[in-house]
Amino acid sequence: MTEEKNTSISQLALVNAGAVLGEGVRIDAFAIVEDNVEIGAGTHIHAGAIVRSGARIGCQCEVHPYAVIAGVPQDLKFRGEETTAIIGDRTVIREYVTVSRGTASRDKTVIGSDCLIMAYAHVAHDCVLGDHVIIGNASQIAGEVEIDDWAILSGSVLVHQFTRIGRHSMTQGGSKVTKDIPPYAVVAREPIAFCGINLVGLRRRDFTEDEIRLIGDAYRILYAQGLNVSDALEEIESSLEDTPERRRILDFIRNSKRGIVKG
Template sequence: MAIHPTAVVDPAAAIDASASIGPYAVVSGPAVIGADCILMPAAIVMGHTTLEAGCRVHSHAVVGDMPQDLKYHGEVSYCRIGEGSVVREGATVHRGTLAGTSTIVGKRCLLMTNSHVGHNCELSDDVILVSGSLLGGHVYVGQRAIVSGNAAVHQHVRIGELSLVGIQARITQDVPPFCITDQEGNVVAENRIGMKRAGFSLAERSELRAAFGAIYRDGIGRNAAVQYLRGAMTTDAGRRLLAFYAHDSARGSGMRLYNEANAA
């Protein structure tokens, strides 16, 4: 175990023998630091936080501090950072609010500089938060989604898998899977390049393109969109789009602009 002599490590913490804790880093409370984790100089891990194997927390990042929620009164809550995830300089991840609840970051996520993950958020695997992006409490982010720089996501919003939230976007309603948004949160296209890179078949890409055209270009409402998707989706990706729309949502999915010419 490599713990720098200037680091402050709580006796209640469980530190794997292969972990490395740098100068002036702080581990406060009953945190669990897994195998091959690295805490860079002045990194901070607090409370009931678990870093799974191979995580890296960079300088001045704070993981597992108490939530910024007036309902929080010191209850025991949790934070978990998945295997191989990286938390860059100045980023913050807060633990859950209610007793026993958690904030969860999946495997291989990248939280770039000064990004923020609010209490009770859930990030699936391979999510990227670009520098300065902000997630309010209870936000869900699907697998391989990207939230661009300085974008702000309202509480309880769902960001679908493989979606690309535009730079400086203001997201107040759910963002469907496989799409691209502009700064106003409007859905402007399906994420064609992202789907190709992710290995989606031609049938899946064609089906999703038709679905986005029907929902956004033609401007049908949510109930009509669900009915259309139930009748038209035959691929696995299409069925995941249907599941997203059919799920009850605290924020709703706006029927916003769609422009096939902008598809990327």
């Protein structure tokens, strides 16, 4: 199998015969790959990393030393059911990261493509992370959290279970996230609060000035006019142009189960 697939497996690695390896996979010394694992083409499993049963890792990923993918959930309701941890293509998992597999709640933990999960971070059971997400060093993501595309969490952020973090948002290091963070927002301080829109990030991702202006107007109505949330959403809907950005803001807030961060 190694020769046919052009894989590179160290003689000091432990790779179960039931693991399915794509073309050009590299597995370094002292790495462990258990049964019921799939690893996509070109992925590199570094020395000492552990890829446990239920892992589904995409193509061109990197799993750095001593990371653990698809570990057993740290959840008392887990009863040994067969679940998965899914990692998208080109995602980088740095040293000592732990990613738990799912429970019966959702059956899977998902990290999207082109993500960066920095050292010592934890992604708990049944979380769903979109594409291009960055999780800073030592951030801890509790169970069943949803993090949308392009969101950035700085270092040592603590995220409460069932929280949702919107796309293109940025969370200051050391924050304690107990409420939902709406899209395009920058949040910081203690207790955590809305501090403006992610202007730098939006410009880097080629949002137009008109799109950025509308996002800013929406959040001024929400946070600066003294309206309650329901009235603010009605004002946003009636006074601002119908755009994908406006719809995402409205849908996110209306569907928030924990409520959004305060201003």
